[in-house]
Amino acid sequence: MKPELQFDFVLDKANSNITVRRQFAAKRQLVWDCHTKQELLDQWFAPKPLTTKTKHMEFREGGYWHYAMVTPEGQAFWNRLDYQTIKPIDAYSAFDGFCDESGIVNPQLPRARWEVAFTDVQARTLVTTVVQYASPDDVQKAVDMGLKDGLASTLERLDELLETMASAGKRI
Amino acid sequence: MANNLVALDSVFHALSDVTRRAVIQRLGEGPASVSELAAPFAMGLPSFMKHVGVLEDAGLIRTSKSGRVRTCVLERKQLASAERWFEQQRALWKSRYENLDSLLAQLNGEPDET
Numbered sequence: 001m002k003p004e005l006q007f008d009f010v011l012d013k014a015n016s017n018i019t020v021r022r023q024f025a026a027k028r029q030l031v032w033d034c035h036t037k038q039e040l041l042d043q044w045f046a047p048k049p050l051t052t053k054t055k056h057m058e059f060r061e062g063g064y065w066h067y068a069m070v071t072p073e074g075q076a077f078w079n080r081l082d083y084q085t086i087k088p089i090d091a092y093s094a095f096d097g098f099c100d101e102s103g104i105v106n107p108q109l110p111r112a113r114w115e116v117a118f119t120d121v122q123a124r125t126l127v128t129t130v131v132q133y134a135s136p137d138d139v140q141k142a143v144d145m146g147l148k149d150g151l152a153s154t155l156e157r158l159d160e161l162l163e164t165m166a167s168a169g170k171r172i
Numbered sequence: 173m174a175n176n177l178v179a180l181d182s183v184f185h186a187l188s189d190v191t192r193r194a195v196i197q198r199l200g201e202g203p204a205s206v207s208e209l210a211a212p213f214a215m216g217l218p219s220f221m222k223h224v225g226v227l228e229d230a231g232l233i234r235t236s237k238s239g240r241v242r243t244c245v246l247e248r249k250q251l252a253s254a255e256r257w258f259e260q261q262r263a264l265w266k267s268r269y270e271n272l273d274s275l276l277a278q279l280n281g282e283p284d285e286t
Contacts, residue, residue, distance in 0.1 A: 007269065009262045018261065022269050026276040034272060034279075044275045047267030143257040144248075 006126070016133040023124045031125040032089035032118055038065070046070070056103065061086050066103045080105065081114070091117045096131075098145070109145050110138035186230035191215075192223050199233060199246035206235075206242045 008021040024031050034040045038057035046052040046069035053076065056066040063083050068076035078101055081094040093115045097105040105111070115130040133139045186192055195209055210220040224244065227233045234245045 005273070007266065009265060011258050018258075020265050022265075024269075024272065024276055026280060030276060030279055031272075034275060040275065040279075044271035045268060046271075047264045048271065 005124075013136065013139070016136050016139050018131040020129040020131070021126065023121060023126050025124055027123075028089055028118050028120055028125045031127060035116065035118075035127075036088075036092070041065070041067070055101070059083060059086070064103075066099070068101075076101070078103075084113075089118055091115070110134065110141045112138075112142070186226050186232055189223065189226075191220075192227055195223065195227060195244075196232060196246065199244060203243050203245045206244060209244060 005025065006021060006023040008019070010019045010021075011017075012019065034044065036059045038054045041057075042052045042054055044052070045067070049072050050069045053068045053070050054065065055068070056064065058064060061083055065081045065083075066078070067080070068078045070076045078099050080097050080099050080103060082097070084093045084095065086092045093113060095111045095113055097111045098109050099105045110133055113132045115128075115132065117128045119126045119128070133142065187196065191213060194212070198204060198209060206217075206221070206224060209224075210217060213220060224233070224235065227244075228235055232247055234247055235242050236245075237243075
């Protein structure tokens with residue numbers, strides 16, 4: 001049996017942020033590598049059944065990761081993460097963004113700032129991600145966008161999401 | 173909270189069908205009459221109306237009749253509820269991290285338990 005790994009997902013509406021906390025059964029250096037190296041990111045970042053495809057990766061302050069999450073049918077959803085601060089192997093921050101294949105960010109959509117921290121918890125590693133929007137209005141825009149422009153992708157995955165939600169529900 | 177979950181259940185049931193998903197996507201572009209919506213599908217109007225009924229019961233669309241034409245409108249509020257978005261985001265991160273568990277197990281040289 002795999003030990004239960006902590007997973008918290010908390011929305012703070014008043015402060016326009018989401019906090020994701022998750023433990024991993026691995027050393028911090030390895031978990032850090034998985035978050036910061038293209039060849040590793042490509043193996044896990046997109047939720048199933050999508051896959052990750054990297055077009056550009058430069059993990060340094062001022063650099064960015066330009067990647068797509070690709071459906072089994074081949075439809076690609078392009079995103080980028082612009083790295084702001086990096087403190088190996090403790091933390092990094094970045095701005096996310098929806099973009100096109102050439103990497104141009106859609107200016108009409110809000111960008112959230114990610115603060116990702118890595119800490120040791122005994123033999124495990126805790127990763128804490130705070131996704132911070134600038135305002136409640138930006139959160140609403142993200143919601144609207146996620147269910148409109150992103151509708152197709154969302155609905156394609158819905159059956160899978162349902163299963164995920166059902167299994168999550170059973171545990172509560 | 174319980175009511176909210178029931179509401180989410182009916183939303184997800186409504187969206188579990190390919191025809192109903194196509195209707196929602198079409199209505200995302202603007203209101204349409206039932207006959208317009210039914211046109212792309214090889215099914216009789218009574219069957220199609222059942223799908224419309226499911227969507228309406230789930231609160232995902234609103235319909236109104238004017239003369240002989242029934243027009244459908246997407247209920248963005250229901251569809252775009254923050255709760256639904258939140259659940260999707262949660263599912264995304266959950267799935268993403270399960271992938272990472274497998275990768276870490278591989279890199280650690282352990283058999284993949286998933």
